[in-house]
Amino acid sequence: MTALPIPSIALNDGNQIPQVGLGVFMVEPGETERIVSEALEVGYRHIDTAHIYHNEKGVGRAIANSGIPREELFITTKLWNTDHEDPRSAFEKSLDRLGLDRLDLYLIHWPMPMLGTALDAWRGMVQLIGAGLTESIGVSNFEIEHLRELHEETGVVPTINQVELHPFHQRRDLRAYCQANGIAVEAWGPLAQGKSDLLRRPAVTNAGVAHSKSPAQVVLRWHVQQGTIVIPKTTRKKRMLENADLFDFSLTEAQMAAIGSLDAGQNFGPDPRTFDVL
Template identity: 50%
Template sequence: MQPIIKLHDGNLMPQLGLGVWQASIEETAFAVSQALEIGYRSIDTAAIYQNEEGVGAALQSASIPRNELFITTKLWNDDQHDPQAALENSLKKLRLDYVDLYLIHWPKPAQDQYVDAWRSLIKMRQQGLVKSIGVCNFNIPHLQRLLEETSVAPVINQIELHPLLQQRQLHAWNATHHIITESWSPLAQGGEGVFDQALIKKLAEKYNKSPAQIVLRWHLDSGLIAIPKSVTAARIRENFDVFDFKLDKDELSEIAKLDIGKRLGPNPDLL
């Protein structure tokens, strides 16, 4: 049974989902359909991925009740001046009346619109267009400003997080403020520099799992939400087959030593 995380607004979110970054509309429709058949219920997309239609098509053809699904999309930087129009556009493409989670994709501090955008997200939640609201790629100063100026904390901060970039200080700050940390690129974009680590290989052998499954289990055992991306049916299935074992504390401590602060994506302060 896959674990469920309770967000601070009371809503429930599956701890493991499917990400569809860099997938075409067709690939996305296929991947989401496969994932739903396998048992995934959480799907993570974004306006900038230009594949929300693919998610919508897959959801339409699936016979899963809406209340069993958890759909996330994101507000792109250029739309921070009008989040409501952006969300309505996303809902049209997704063929949904609401999304379960709407995230500000980047703080874009130089643009200085993220606080006003956050106020709009708060309103849209009150209107029922979104169930939960959160952010992506926010560092501590960005989060502090949201709290100081609106008194509403995001339920989620989705950040780049994998064994080579563990962001422990930010993860701890999030936890202190009841913000769940969600990992994007949880496998470090295909596992480069991670899957070939002697420790990861040793654990894979011990548990009779793949290196990817060991890394995903590390995310789950660390209390993180993970959204590995794949468009391959076998890999989508493999990534979901991680609920029958757990890493012990010593193994989690060993993986903590792999952190070298290696970013694969942009630095939020500089974007």
């Protein structure tokens, strides 16, 4: 099985992450092995899961049965909100479910500011690096104030901040902060989760016609052209290939600006400052 020609992004710890991966949020546990197996078969090497998705075992089975050397894969999972006080134990349970002996990236899933536990969780994550159990550590859904606390209190900057990001919710201030501090930005819901008319907007469809690309490819290209990592979710092999076929064209400055003008500060997922699900 040949890997797709997807470029990698350099992280602030010297590691590399493929710029396009497969996200398995809301993928049913019983379907996960098949879907991840198909993704690996068509050439994906970057898979993003989480404990709370309840499908780590399916991801692990697909990896084990793929025959792909472990060093060719990039696997991410995440620390859930109830596990902030003991990230080492939660990490080891995720490793066991995945059937792996190390991770490429481990993320704190949500900052949970109302609990005030993220800082101690981050200290525990740093210890995982020291123990050689994960190559990189980062965060998900962290706002500027949450990122600043980690840096100021520990001196360790996350490699990645994975956030809801799409043309309707462009997070310009947060992205600027991350860029200034060497934090790579990874977009979940890069196509607005199918909850809007994004793919029917003229700024998107006109660019698609100009480049003979689908509206989804145009939006994903808009992301990667800004250096963003994307993990679109799909359960269809044809769409997997389409979502990764982004590197044989470039949007013009005018096309990038037209899509950029769609920003409405509109999120379709939870607000990280108030999300408190345990």
